[in-house]
Amino acid sequence: MAETHDATAGDSWRERLRASGHRLTAQRELVLQAVDTLGHATPDEVLAEVRKSTSAVSLSTVYRTLDLLEELGLVRHAHLHDRAPTYHSTTSPPHAHTVCRRCGRVRELSQPRTAELVATFREGEGFEVDVAHLTVFGTCLDCEAPAG
Incomplete structure (x- = not known):
């Protein structure tokens, strides 16, 4: 079962934070909630989301908090x-991304496709892929479609 960061659904992320010797702060909670809400977000996008709740958070606080949350x-x-970099929650399983160079659309590669890719590299190349950091760039079919 995937861990949730939703404040109403459980405290496991809070426990992890405290167990590592870090304080639970409003800023840390807001940054994590922003990542959950946005799905995939740059630090600037996280800051914009956090600023909907408070102006008392700086971009450097967002960067430090994202580093800590990733750690x-x-x-x-x-x-x-x-x-x-673009951050996303660990509530979903590790996944690769595809990015269209024309329209910029980002898609998560489905779990079965990711598993196939990992198996191909493991068996064919003797290489273990870190799918959480894998991004495949190309052109989506919508952009490849002939104009007409």
Whole structure:
């Protein structure tokens, strides 16, 4: 069962934070909630979401908090663009991403497809893929469709 970060659904993320010797702060909770809400978000996008609740959080606080949350296994990051990393919650299983270079659409590669890819690399190449950081760039079929 996937762990949830929703404050109303359980306290396991709070326990993990405290067990690691870190305090539970309103800013940390807001950053984690923003990542959960947005799905995939850069630190700037997380800040914009947090600022809907408070202006008392800076971009450096967001970066430090995201680093801490990643260290604790509560969020992961991937490089989906040529800009800042994109963070997503660990409530979903590890997954790869596809990014269309034309329209910018980001899609999560389905779990069965990810498993096939991992197996192909493991068996064919003797290589273990870190799917949480895997991003495949290309062109989606919608953008490839002929104009007409």
